Amino acid sequence: MFKALDPLLHSELRLAVMSILISVEEADFVFIRGKTGASAGNLSVQIDKLSEAGYIEVNKGFKGKRPQTVCKITQKGIKAFEGYVNAIKSYLDVDKDN
Amino acid sequence: MFKALDPLLHSELRLAVMSILISVEEADFVFIRGKTGASAGNLSVQIDKLSEAGYIEVNKGFKGKRPQTVCKITQKGIKAFEGYVNAIKSYLDVDKDN
DNA sequence: TAAAATAGTTTATAAAATAAACCATAAATA
């Protein structure tokens, strides 16, 4: 009846990050922060978690003289996101006979 | 871009409870427990929270000689659930230009 | 009548999310 929700994705900020990354080749910390409105600390923590799970790939380098953290979704991340979308729909459908 | 997710509904078990209650006139504790597979303790706590928020109405009585807790979604609860469904879609839509 | 089941509640613990404080460098300003 109700499909289990991947706890890593069932988090407002992490889900937003994944939602951005799935529709874009890659995105950096500042861009994601702007889109989500998250605090830097919170975003830093959540990016780490997604990275440790293998859902995204993180590259820390420099853009000119400033540090830049670039994120890109992985195949595993795409699968997980799709799974989450599918699972949460089991909670939302008004027509519930599945 | 991303709509805020009502933290009261952004919880696997509470969302499942609301999802059940929105499609049914009313449901009791045992029924909900069966559908969700939740532990009694967890369900008890989450029902209390939904009740305190005014999202559901809870009536504790007896069915024969056994205690029975009957839950029913309120108008406020219906609105909140609909709002949540609408909000989470902003994270799921692949076509993201809204 | 003792044990087990039903229908929960309450309390304790673990895990998460968030906020606050901090660090390093770079750029702007006085």
Added chain:
DNA sequence: TATTTATGGTTTATTTTATAAACTATTTTA
């Protein structure tokens, strides 16, 4: 050119949640 302010984060602390474990009361069954 010294000092402040901004940028791009990380780390640590605090609060909130979710979950599990323990408990209560009654009831049924063996």
